[in-house]
Amino acid sequence: MKFLRKENLETFVEKMNRDSDIFYPEHNTNGSYSWARYEKGKTLSITGHRTVLPLKYFFFPPAENLKEKTGKPAIIFGARGCDVRGLQLLKKIYLDDPEDIYFRKDTLVFSADCTSCHQNCFCTVLGDEPWAEDDFDLNFSFARDGFLISAGGKKGNEILKNNSDLFEEASDSQKMEMLNARSKTKEYLRKQNEDKKINLKVCAEKAGENLDVFEKYAQTCVSCGACTNVCPACFCFFLAEGKENKIRYSDSCQYPGYARVAGGANPRRKMTPRFKHRILCKFLYRPAMQEIKGCTGCGRCISGCQGKINFRDVLLDIQAGEKR
Amino acid sequence: MTADIYKTMKANVEAVVDETPLIKTFVLKTEEAFSFQTGQFIQFTVPGEGEAPFTPSSSQFQKEYFETTIMKAGRVTGIIHSLKENDTVGIRGPLGKGYPLKEFESREILILGGGVGMAPLRSLLLTLLDEKDKYGRIVLLYGAKNPVDIVYSGQFAGWKKRGAEIYRSVDKCETDQWKEKIGVVTELFDEVKLNPSKGIAVVCGPPVMMKFGTFKLLEIGYKPENIYLSMEKNMSCGLGKCGHCALGKYFACKDGPVFKYSLIKDIGDIWD
Numbered sequence: 001m002k003f004l005r006k007e008n009l010e011t012f013v014e015k016m017n018r019d020s021d022i023f024y025p026e027h028n029t030n031g032s033y034s035w036a037r038y039e040k041g042k043t044l045s046i047t048g049h050r051t052v053l054p055l056k057y058f059f060f061p062p063a064e065n066l067k068e069k070t071g072k073p074a075i076i077f078g079a080r081g082c083d084v085r086g087l088q089l090l091k092k093i094y095l096d097d098p099e100d101i102y103f104r105k106d107t108l109v110f111s112a113d114c115t116s117c118h119q120n121c122f123c124t125v126l127g128d129e130p131w132a133e134d135d136f137d138l139n140f141s142f143a144r145d146g147f148l149i150s151a152g153g154k155k156g157n158e159i160l161k162n163n164s165d166l167f168e169e170a171s172d173s174q175k176m177e178m179l180n181a182r183s184k185t186k187e188y189l190r191k192q193n194e195d196k197k198i199n200l201k202v203c204a205e206k207a208g209e210n211l212d213v214f215e216k217y218a219q220t221c222v223s224c225g226a227c228t229n230v231c232p233a234c235f236c237f238f239l240a241e242g243k244e245n246k247i248r249y250s251d252s253c254q255y256p257g258y259a260r261v262a263g264g265a266n267p268r269r270k271m272t273p274r275f276k277h278r279i280l281c282k283f284l285y286r287p288a289m290q291e292i293k294g295c296t297g298c299g300r301c302i303s304g305c306q307g308k309i310n311f312r313d314v315l316l317d318i319q320a321g322e323k324r
Numbered sequence: 325m326t327a328d329i330y331k332t333m334k335a336n337v338e339a340v341v342d343e344t345p346l347i348k349t350f351v352l353k354t355e356e357a358f359s360f361q362t363g364q365f366i367q368f369t370v371p372g373e374g375e376a377p378f379t380p381s382s383s384q385f386q387k388e389y390f391e392t393t394i395m396k397a398g399r400v401t402g403i404i405h406s407l408k409e410n411d412t413v414g415i416r417g418p419l420g421k422g423y424p425l426k427e428f429e430s431r432e433i434l435i436l437g438g439g440v441g442m443a444p445l446r447s448l449l450l451t452l453l454d455e456k457d458k459y460g461r462i463v464l465l466y467g468a469k470n471p472v473d474i475v476y477s478g479q480f481a482g483w484k485k486r487g488a489e490i491y492r493s494v495d496k497c498e499t500d501q502w503k504e505k506i507g508v509v510t511e512l513f514d515e516v517k518l519n520p521s522k523g524i525a526v527v528c529g530p531p532v533m534m535k536f537g538t539f540k541l542l543e544i545g546y547k548p549e550n551i552y553l554s555m556e557k558n559m560s561c562g563l564g565k566c567g568h569c570a571l572g573k574y575f576a577c578k579d580g581p582v583f584k585y586s587l588i589k590d591i592g593d594i595w596d
């Protein structure tokens with residue numbers, strides 16, 4: 001593990017910025033975080049928690065002309081653990097046979113541990129950690145005087161090697177500081193999710209039958225698609241025919257016409273089966289087929305829901321096996 | 325760089341055949357070599373307008389050109405219906421998995437079709453007939469609403485000659501021109517002796533017909549793992565990426581579109 005002094009961050013970022021566009025989580029005055037493009041003179045900060053919009057749109061924009069990729073590759077500096085886990089599923093879908101060449105796999109992920117959490121975050125309730133454990137190029141953790149950095153693969157190691165003048169070997173006390181910072185964040189998450197325990201196995205077993213729960217929540221869903229749009233693991237799109245090339249639009253299984261076929265038949269015409277499909281997709285279908293769950297506990301769906309549905313509570317209800 | 329999986333290949337419309345007032349068959353010749361296994365589907369693109377999924381309706385051994393039979397049902401199919409000979413269109417595919425013909429060898433094969441569902445089944449039937457010796461009996465039960473709705477009406481006699489046993493029904497017929505069965509397609513089961521415990525059954529048609537057809541097959545003793553259903557889903561990418569065709573945990577475009585009933589019977593709403 002390497003160590004980068006605080007005062008050297010800017011030099012490192014400047015060097016990386018030469019061949020790449022860098023995006024980082026900018027802290028807004030209302031307390032939220034949004035992706036911002038780094039420019040010389042800006043202070044890049046990677047503390048905090050997940051951004052309002054997920055990481056996925058750096059890999060496939062919400063509306064995209066499917067023709068040659070243009071622009072420099074991007075570096076996402078300060079991606080959160082939840083988003084990186086979501087990306088694992090997206091990669092399985094887009095890159096597994098046959099590979100979708102438009103998926104921006106040249107985007108580099110420099111993840112950073114969460115140092116705070118959003119009020120809707122529940123990654124730890126799903127058994128995940130508020131940091132990325134793999135699938136990053138570099139991961140940044142926090143110590144008093146700087147950052148502890150681990151490389152997650154060939155590209156990351158190369159970056160460390162090419163900039164070796166900036167890095168030191170991390171000391172044991174710095175590693176201790178990092179662990180302390182991590183437990184502090186976990187403690188925030190534990191507090192805000194106190195008494196919320198989710199056993200995904202139990203949920204998966206009960207989800208198939210528990211129509212009552214789906215019916216209850218579907219009542220307030222207005223099919224706006226906000227939940228799927230902000231989800232870091234939702235991948236669905238609609239392939240349209242443009243004037244010269246195909247266009248990909250992000251789509252939502254919560255829209256009424258999503259599954260309708262040409263003759264008009266629609267297996268999920270009603271809200272309840274649509275709502276159920278989304279939940280089962282995340283906790284049953286993707287784990288069965290892609291071996292990754294489709295929820296990362298980032299809670300963006302809760303923040304975005306126009307019908308005030310709390311998806312963490314949906315899981316708790318399913319688990320309880322009856323209406324609460 | 326790997327290939328663009330969404331790229332279409334150009335195809336020329338060689339001929340357009342009117343089948344019924346709402347159904348036409350398009351004979352297509354692709355610019356590059358193209359072949360498929362019966363049961364697989366293609367995306368048919370009208371450049372700049374849109375694309376929609378269809379199954380070829382010709383034999384997989386027919387290589388110089390292929391045919392696809394399309395019912396006018398919406399915007400894209402409306403545009404497709406206005407295509408003329410020598411128009412240029414786009415093709416993506418073949419997509420999905422075909423019928424596992426190896427498993428069909430030396431067995432009795434029952435083909436149960438309704439309406440335009442005959443299109444993919446015609447491809448299967450012609451493919452089977454091209455290698456008739458490999459299989460047991462080939463029995464086709466086909467139903468349509470009215471005699472005018474029967475697709476490929478001029479071709480059944482030829483299929484019979486090549487060795488298929490054929491039984492047909494129409495739901496209703498106002499005149500007395502129709503000499504065969506009147507009633508829903510499942511009533512044809514009374515007219516033919518089958519070997520359900522060992523046989524294979526393949527079903528394609530409108531959702532209601534698929535549902536009651538499958539129930540009938542089960543009732544007379546077909547095993548769930550020997551019943552094959554062509555699942556019509558809203559395909560967009562056709563490659564297991566976009567999620568549109570979700571059928572429970574499966575993507576119908578990639579894991580299907582042909583499914584053994586045993587694989588999907590526990591998924592709710594498969595008939596809708």
Ligand code: SF4
Nearest residue numbers: 050082114121123298
């Ligand atoms: S869900 Fe967890 S990993 Fe994601 S932002 Fe919140 S605390 Fe961080």
Ligand code: FES
Nearest residue numbers: 560562566567577
């Ligand atoms: S049509 Fe896109 S996943 Fe099946």
